[in-house]
Amino acid sequence: MKLTLKIWRQKNADAKGQIVEYPIDGIEGDMSFLEMLDILNEDLITKGEEPVAFDHDCREGICGMCSLHINGEPHGPDKGITTCQLHMRMFKDGDTIFIEPFRANAFPVIKDLVVDRSSFDRIQHAGGFISVNTSGNTIDANAIPINKHDADEAFEAATCIGCGACVASCKNSSAMLFVSAKVSQFALLPQGKIEATERVLNMVKQMDEEGFGNCTNTGACEVECPKGISLENIARMNREYLSASLKG
Numbered sequence: 100m101k102l103t104l105k106i107w108r109q110k111n112a113d114a115k116g117q118i119v120e121y122p123i124d125g126i127e128g129d130m131s132f133l134e135m136l137d138i139l140n141e142d143l144i145t146k147g148e149e150p151v152a153f154d155h156d157c158r159e160g161i162c163g164m165c166s167l168h169i170n171g172e173p174h175g176p177d178k179g180i181t182t183c184q185l186h187m188r189m190f191k192d193g194d195t196i197f198i199e200p201f202r203a204n205a206f207p208v209i210k211d212l213v214v215d216r217s218s219f220d221r222i223q224h225a226g227g228f229i230s231v232n233t234s235g236n237t238i239d240a241n242a243i244p245i246n247k248h249d250a251d252e253a254f255e256a257a258t259c260i261g262c263g264a265c266v267a268s269c270k271n272s273s274a275m276l277f278v279s280a281k282v283s284q285f286a287l288l289p290q291g292k293i294e295a296t297e298r299v300l301n302m303v304k305q306m307d308e309e310g311f312g313n314c315t316n317t318g319a320c321e322v323e324c325p326k327g328i329s330l331e332n333i334a335r336m337n338r339e340y341l342s343a344s345l346k347g
């Protein structure tokens with residue numbers, strides 16, 4: 100396949116970025132999108148040019164690092180997958196592909212296609228954990244009975260990989276789907292109920308401080324989420340938040 104890539108290039112966080120055009124040839128349908136970018140970068144390095152910076156780690160849909168806006172969609176045109184799982188067979192010979200970083204005030208561009216998503220880490224640090232007494236009297240987590248429905252829902256919420264596609268797809272740059280998945284995975288389990296009040300209040304407070312927008316229920320986040328995280332988590336977080344606020 101012969102393709103034209105239009106890629107966002109930006110030297111650093113303070114520089115003004117721009118779209119730069121790169122023709123590329125010899126791309127096979129069974130190559131991954133990131134392999135295609137590797138080929139482009141090898142070519143740029145051979146020519147003595149600066150390679151395109153992009154995030155990646157596991158390359159198998161687990162870590163949430165790969166974060167590209169491809170032809171206007173976070174993680175590209177395929178559904179239920181991350182950028183690293185996207186294959187070039189989704190494109191055809193002669194296509195032009197626009198590749199940009201995830202856009203949100205709370206995700207500033209560091210370089211080219213790499214954005215700073217440490218705002219997600221700070222939200223997690225504000226409450227996305229449980230405290231366990233490790234003084235020698237710990238109870239085996241498996242000894243606590245949990246009904247199957249709650250266990251399944253908690254597991255579904257826990258599959259969120261923190262990629263940020265929900266934010267990038269939202270016209271308000273809202274992080275509600277991400278935060279609600281992190282709140283839900285604990286709120287549904289007995290181990291998470293002990294700190295539930297502080298958790299939801301602190302995580303939502305941190306989310307607001309990071310500059311994410313408000314949720315207006317457009318549902319774009321659910322459509323673009325590679326892990327199928329449901330909007331039901333947002334409803335659950337709103338209930339948790341209301342009940343925590345009433346408790347003071």
Ligand code: SF4
Pocket residue numbers: 258259260261262263264265266276277280320323324325326327328
């Ligand atoms: S909710 Fe989905 S889109 Fe948002 S960070 Fe988690 S996995 Fe990514």
Ligand code: FES
Pocket residue numbers: 154155156157158159160161162163164165181182183184
């Ligand atoms: S590189 Fe880990 S999810 Fe894509």
